[in-house]
Amino acid sequence: MGNGDINRYPAVSRVCTLKWERQVLRLIDQRSLPFKEMYVSCRSVENVAEAIKDMVVRGAPAIGVAAGYGIALAALQFKGKNKEKFIIHIDESIKLLSGARPTAINLFWALDRMRDVLDENKNLEIEKIREKLIEKAIEIEKQDLEINRKIGHHGKKLFKEVKGNIRILTHCNAGALATSGYGTALAVIRSLSAESKVANVIVDETRPFLQGARLTAWELYQEKIPFFIISDNMAGYFMSKGDVDAVLVGADRIASNGDTANKIGTLSLSILAEYYRIPFYVAAPISTIDMKIKSGDNIPIEYRDKREVREILGKVIIPDFMAVENPAFDVTPADKITAIITENGVVYPPYKKTLAKFLKMDKQGN
Ligand code: MRU
Secondary structure: OOOOOHHHHOOOOOOOOOOEEEOEEEHHHHHHOOOOEEEEEEEEEHHHHHHHHHHOOHHHHHHHHHHHHHHHHHHHHOOOOHHHHHHHHHHHHHHHHOOOOOOOOOHHHHHHHHHHHHHHHHOOOOOHHHHHHHHHHHHHHHHHHHHHHHHHHHHHHHOOOOOOOEEEEOOOOOOOOHHHOOOOOHHHHHHHOOOOOEEEEEEEEEOOHHHHHHHHHHHHHHHOOEEEEEOHHHHHHHHHOOOEEEEEOOOOOOOOOEEEEEEOOOHHHHHHHHHHOOOOOEEEOOHHEEEEOOOOOOOOOOOOHHHHHHHEEEEOOOOOOOOOEEEEEEOOOOOOOEEEEEOOEOOOOOOOHHHHHHHHHOOOOO
């Protein structure tokens, strides 16, 4: 199934989500993929905030990494010598970036790390604090890549028992484009593919922004991983035919009880997967877990511009006088999630207990 011509695929992965180059943040413009490979240069914190809002860069970990560089740029933008004013400027920049998108906790996680650097180094000269902020942004990016590779390593073990090559259904884009490279859900797929264990990836197109059809497919295409794209309403059909061994998705925020916010449509997939007794896995870095909130009810859901639903790639398909809604995320209840794959291992239900224990062990370095 899925008869795309894999031999036409370029041999080398060229996925480069973001690059810090001579004090400029270069972002691949994810709005124009897969048709055009263009880069947007961010030279100010305002540029970065705009890029996050407009989905030039998207995906929870990538948003966090970009925000770190946003603060590095804010520090570079400040020209005065008054430290108090410098601190106010960084605080305001953190506020600006915090307002860019509400759901993915990684944004706030990264901004908290940047604020820690500011707080810990308040006594140094502005130039030194600036250097430390830039160093931290680079560190966040590097760590993210490492984390992704570990997620891939832990995740592939879940498929040991599957006989033959594996067919995985994924939603949205939880790949290299959603991180600083390699991905979360796609990290697992990449690790399995490195051992030639992937039969097919079933890529949900992911209306309305089409992250699956445009971005996940583009990544898999680069790496010659076999896939085919379906429209979102076809998932149940393929599950009912026995063509799906597992559903594997990323996450934007995981509450302390395991409820997980991810791209709109994930909830329906989890319900289908439960019905057809297909394992439903979430792959995410530990920084996506928000232990401060009790359940998914406390996760803020972003509502985006209705034009995203009204139009497809700029072509209007629904006239203005018809009402539409555009919630960008939904929450999958913890009881639908078979396991959560992190960089430090796999966590199983009951998440209310296991997540707290897992994170405690993680802090103690076990
Ligand atoms: O609106 P997006 O494209 O930023 O949403 C992205 C997702 O929902 C991803 O699945 C999630 O951020 C995990 S990315 C590793």
